[in-house]
Amino acid sequence: MNGKVIICGAGPVGLVTALRLARAGVSVCVLEKRETINVASKASTFHPPTLDILDRLGLLEPVRGRTRVVRAAQYRTVAGPFARFPFEMLADLTEHPYRVHVEQAEIARAALDALERLPHVRLLFGADVLSVESADGAACVRYWHDGREQALEADFVLVANGAGSALREQMGIGFDGKVYPGEVLRVITRAPMADFIPGLDGVTYLFDGNRSISLLEMHDCWRVILRPSDAALDETRRDRAWVEAVLRDVLPAAIAAPPVDGWDLYRASRRIASRYAVGRAVLIGDAAHVTNTRGGMNMNCGMHDGCVIANAVLRALESGDVAPVLAAAERRHRVGSTLLAERTDRSVGDLSHWAERVRAIAADPREARAFLVETSMLDMIDREDIDAI
Ligand SMILES: Cc1cc2nc3c(=O)[nH]c(=O)nc-3n(C[C@H](O)[C@H](O)[C@H](O)COP(=O)(O)OP(=O)(O)OC[C@H]3O[C@@H](n4cnc5c(N)ncnc54)[C@H](O)[C@@H]3O)c2cc1C
Structure with a gap:
């Protein structure tokens, strides 16, 4: 596939998205301001649709020895469980009817290793992206590397540089929201x-x-x-x-x-970018949305952003029309601002009421399955977007 994409940020979202595009034959350049990837302990929950994506990219096998497979989610008091949801109930909807717990840095490292083996991938560490511009037919970044400012052009730029992204602001995109009370x-x-x-x-x-x-x-x-x-x-x-x-x-x-x-x-915040795309530059991952960590959804949602936007980029490169990317960015913005934000909010409200609700849900098999679909994020990405990999 002819085409070139620049990814700003070598976090888990940027690296997995880079691998998706590179595997499809796109020339990819990843610019990361740090000297190495960030190995800090952060996300650990990988939900079924994310596992489907990662497995297709060959990223589960290398980390197999450092994972814990989780077959059910349990809600309980000290006396014992009052609700238990076996992920096996989702076996007809996913190739991975379970969660995997593993450090996000393990997946990032596996993606980096895979990218390093591909000849049409360029990985530049110590490259601080200063600006992103989208013009007719191309997008351009200016970045600081080797003691001087440099420029690079591509068909698309994916901005995956995290919650504190100054590039988002430079692109004129707002990031409103709130900080959750307490720590x-x-x-x-x-x-x-x-x-x-x-x-x-x-x-x-x-x-x-x-x-x-x-x-x-x-x-x-x-x-x-x-x-x-x-x-x-x-x-x-x-x-x-x-x-x-x-x-x-x-x-x-x-x-x-x-x-x-x-x-x-x-501290946890909830913020959603006011839009995800400006022409040929698209936000993905934490640069586009952050939420509280309960339920473990934010990075998973970022990886889904990357997968959906990458699929749309491939279609755009084939047709020469940017429209699929803009439509995909709007779709992901809807997922972020409705499903992700609302779902993560509800788990920090009145918890005694929430426990009662979960108990009732578990008692009804149809409701239990719908609950598992939601908490496993299976309704946050279309199956075709996973099957396209
Ligand atoms: C304690 C904790 C637990 C969490 N648990 C979960 C969980 O279980 N499940 C879940 O889904 N999420 C969880 N999260 C959230 C998850 O960690 C983030 O969603 C995830 O790191 C986002 O990945 P990212 O690649 O979008 O951004 P980041 O990981 O922030 O990576 C961005 C990268 O861009 C680089 N960068 C920044 N600016 C520039 C620039 N100008 N030029 C070049 N590079 C730049 C940064 O150095 C960084 O390497 C948790 C977070 C925390 C803090």
């Missing part, structure tokens, strides 16, 4: 959580009154994700003892607190 504490424990709470599934939501804790099993540890109550927030004492106290405070009294082997604290 999120993510505790890592290497202890087997089943010793503390028997009968857990690899993703379990533990409810205690109006509070809830998420428990995620990784291949070598558990992540316990919670929102410290305001009273527990003490700016001056955020040390191990503080984390242990918060953990103790949010766990129901009947459960012993597991040892703390690491933690991080972050």
Whole structure:
């Protein structure tokens, strides 16, 4: 396939999208301002449609030994589960009726390795993109590399440079939204959580009154994700003892607190770009949308953006008409501003009400399946876009 695409940003979304395009024969140039990819621990949940995409790109096999396959999502109190959703119920809709927990950096590294083996791919690290312009028939970026400003032209530019994207602003695109109140504490424990709470599934939501804790099993540890109550927030004492106290405070009294082997604290926001495309330049991933991390949807949605936009770019390169890309960008904008934003919002509302709702859903097989389709993001990308890979 003749054609050239520039990708700004070598995060998981930029790299997976680059690989999709390069596998189809497009010449791809990835510009990344850092000297290496970011290996910080962030996203870990990969939903079924994302797994379908990654598998077709050959990105699951290389990370197989560092994953945890999760077969069901469990909602429970300390007394036991009140709802359990086996992903097998989705077997007719996906090649991967399960979730995989793996660090996003593992997938990014696998994509980078694959890209490095392709002759028509150029990977430039230490290249800070300064501006993106779209003109008739081409798009152009200016970037800083090797101590000087340089320019590069392509048929399309995909802007995948993360939530803080200055390029989005330079393209005249707004990024309105809100910061969710409070902070999120993510505790890592290497202890087997089943010793503390028997009968857990690899993703379990533990409810205690109006509070809830998420428990995620990784291949070598558990992540316990919670929102410290305001009273527990003490700016001056955020040390191990503080984390242990918060953990103790949010766990129901009947459960012993597991040892703390690491933690991080972050704030979550919800923001959606006012539009995704300006001519031949298109936002994908966190540059286009951010949400709270509960449900693990934001990066998955970014990978779906990349897949859908890449398919549209291939059609545009074939026909010489930019229209499929603009239409795909509008479709992804609708997914971001309605499905993604609303779905992630509802999981941080009144949780006692939410637990009751989930209990009722689980009792009705039709509702349970619809719930699983939504929480697995299967309604957020068309099957044809996955099958096109
Ligand atoms: C603690 C935590 C847990 C999370 N858990 C989940 C989860 O389970 N599931 C989920 O779906 N999401 C989750 N997320 C969100 C997920 O991490 C992000 O959605 C994901 O990193 C977005 O990927 P990206 O490639 O769009 O952007 P990024 O990962 O931000 O990558 C952008 C890249 O662009 C580069 N860049 C920036 N500016 C420039 C420039 N001017 N020129 C060149 N390069 C540039 C950056 O250096 C970076 O490498 C989580 C986030 C956090 C913080």
